Structures are given as structure tokens and as C-alpha cells.
Amino acid sequence: MSVEAIAVDPVFVTVVLPCLDEEDSVGECVDEALAALDLAGYRGEVVVVDNNSTDRSVEGAAAHGARVVHEGRPGYGRALRTGIESASGEIVVMADADLTYDLSKIALLVGPIADGEADIVVGERLTEAPSSTMPFLHRRVGTPMLTMLVRRAAAGLNVTDSQSGYRAFRRDAILSLGLRSTGMEFASEMLILAGQARLRVQETSTGYRARTGISKLNTFSDGWRHVRQILLLAPHLMLVTPGLVLLAIGAGLEVVGLVDPAGLAVGSLRWQPSFISGIALILGVQAL
Structure with a gap:
């Protein structure tokens, strides 16, 4: 008796983009993400989390096909948590709405998770990023130092760019970690708790492009928030x-x-x- 192959629906992926006044780039990011999902054969959606934009970011995102959710409480981490909770996909990709992350490479992040080989895949920036896209202190001092601390706090997690905001993960695995950060330190908290929970974390090079618009990053205050979060989660450091x-x-x-x-x-x-x-x-x- 012959056995017919059973068709399996392709994985459903939600791309989450936190957004604060990114009207010049958010529409292009949505287009790039949707095109990448279609090219890879994934079902999916793009969720733009508006974090109190005062420009036309919301209208631009919606016009390009994104589902817009609103998070009135300020903070990068808070916006991402709202987006992850609102996601329909079993796999979530988080990125930024400023064109720095190449969303055409979504399949590189999603593939190992869809294949059951990883729970989180981080898009490493440093190998392919030209020097013009990242300040010297971030590239040579801040990111390496924070990555060293994150690796130690996460029981030797094998990552080289812990501060990348471009990553994919199983939604249920991340929700189980109980993430609480509200700011930029969200990236460190996720990896530390993932390492402590023995989740499978991989890294792949995805590069880093020039930003469109004005950066919301505050080098020293955000850096201190990362250090404080790391020490709270791993006081032995x-x-x-x-x-x-x-x-x-x-x-x-x-x-x-x-x-x-x-x-x-x-x-x-x-x-x-x-x-x-x-x-x-x-x-x-x-x-x-």
C-alpha cells in the first residue's frame, strides 16, 4: 500500500519592528521583510509597535502592509515585549525600523529554528559591517565588553555580538523566560536568561547598514543600563x-x-x- 506524503503548512513568522518616529524608513523595512518572507516560502506578518511616534510612522507602516500595535509606555524593551506578546507566529524575528538590519536575510535567522536546530539565532553585525555604520567606541569597546560580560553571565554562551537587535527565536521559549527589561538592556537580558535556561543559541553574520533618521541610542546611559542588568542577573560578576x-x-x-x-x-x-x-x-x- 502506498503512503502519500502529507502536506505540512510552512512555518508562520512574525517580524516585530519597534518604532519611534521612523516615517522615512519604516515602510521600506516592512516591504523588505514581507518580500523576504515570501521568497523563503514562509507564511507571516510584520508587526510594527508604535512607541508614541509624533510623525506619520503609523500611517506609513499600515500603508505598506504591517499590522500596527500601540505601546504607550516608552522604552525599546517594552515595545519589543508588546510586539512579541502580540505576535501570531511561532517564530518571531525582531529588528529595527531604521534600515540598519538587512531584512532580506531573515531566512538565515529563521532557518535553523524552523529546522529544529536552534531556539535563538542572533544576527552578528561586526564581521560585515563597514566602519562608517558603527561608532568606534561601540564597535571596539562597548560591544566587546558587554559581550564578554553577557557570555560569563550566561554560562559561557557562544556569541560574539550580544548587542545585536536582529535576532529570531521561538516565541514560546522567549515568553517562558519572563523578560522584564524596558530599555536597550533587553538584548542582554534575553541572552543571559536564555543561556541560564540552556536554550540553544546560534549566531550568523548579517552585517549592519547606515541608519536612516536620528539615532535614539544614548551611549553612556544605555551602556550603564546594560551593565546594571547584567550584574542583577549574575551578581557573581x-x-x-x-x-x-x-x-x-x-x-x-x-x-x-x-x-x-x-x-x-x-x-x-x-x-x-x-x-x-x-x-x-x-x-x-x-x-x-
Whole structure:
């Protein structure tokens, strides 16, 4: 007896775009996302989360085929949480409405999840992004530092760009994490809790384009929000600085002991730094 193949509906994907005064770019982002979904053979929708825009972003998004939901409480993270909760798809792609993320590459993010290989796929920006699209401090200092902290807080999560806002994920998996962030620190919170929950996280290069319009990012205040969130979720990281200091002290005293094996003269006595150096090195390593 022959067995006929059973047709399986293609996966349903929701693309969530938080939006605050992006009338010059949101329509093009919607078009690019819908075209990418169609090309990949996915059923889907684009949800634009209006976060109190004062321009014609809402009208532009709707005219290009997006479903618009409103989140009156300010904040990038709050807008994304509302969009994820409102999503109809079992897979959600989050991005920005300013053309920085290449939405034609949606399939690169969705594919591993649709195939059951990952729960989250992050679109890594740094490899392909030209220097003109990202400030030096963000690219060489802020992002690497925050990524290092996120990796440690997330039990060694293997990502190189924790601050990318372009990522896809299983909606149910992310909702189960109980995310609470309201600002830019949402990106860090998601990955830390995902790592602690042992979700499968992958990363793929998607590049980064020049922004259309005025950036809403505040380098120092948003950076501090990330650090504070990381430390709240992984308070053991507060031991990193003391650990580094102890390592430096231990190494320095070890060098002194090697240079002068007889010890340091302290009045009429001679002090052997090797004992203290060993303790400092051990404590430093344990703290890190």
C-alpha cells in the first residue's frame, strides 16, 4: 500500500519592528521583510509597535502592509515585549525600523529554528559591517565588553555580538523566560536568561547598514543600563574586578620573590612574599 506524503503548512513568522518616529524608513523595512518572507516560502506578518511616534510612522507602516500595535509606555524593551506578546507566529524575528538590519536575510535567522536546530539565532553585525555604520567606541569597546560580560553571565554562551537587535527565536521559549527589561538592556537580558535556561543559541553574520533618521541610542546611559542588568542577573560578576586586582598583586609578589629569594627586609626581619602571592593568585583565579 502506498503512503502519500502529507502536506505540512510552512512555518508562520512574525517580524516585530519597534518604532519611534521612523516615517522615512519604516515602510521600506516592512516591504523588505514581507518580500523576504515570501521568497523563503514562509507564511507571516510584520508587526510594527508604535512607541508614541509624533510623525506619520503609523500611517506609513499600515500603508505598506504591517499590522500596527500601540505601546504607550516608552522604552525599546517594552515595545519589543508588546510586539512579541502580540505576535501570531511561532517564530518571531525582531529588528529595527531604521534600515540598519538587512531584512532580506531573515531566512538565515529563521532557518535553523524552523529546522529544529536552534531556539535563538542572533544576527552578528561586526564581521560585515563597514566602519562608517558603527561608532568606534561601540564597535571596539562597548560591544566587546558587554559581550564578554553577557557570555560569563550566561554560562559561557557562544556569541560574539550580544548587542545585536536582529535576532529570531521561538516565541514560546522567549515568553517562558519572563523578560522584564524596558530599555536597550533587553538584548542582554534575553541572552543571559536564555543561556541560564540552556536554550540553544546560534549566531550568523548579517552585517549592519547606515541608519536612516536620528539615532535614539544614548551611549553612556544605555551602556550603564546594560551593565546594571547584567550584574542583577549574575551578581557573581561583581567579583571580576577584585579577582583581577588579586591576580595582579599575586603576580607582582611572585616576581618580587623570584628576584629576591631571600625576601624583603622589614626592619630587622625578612618577609617572604611567596606565601601571600600564592594565596592572592588562588583567590584571584577563584573570583574569575
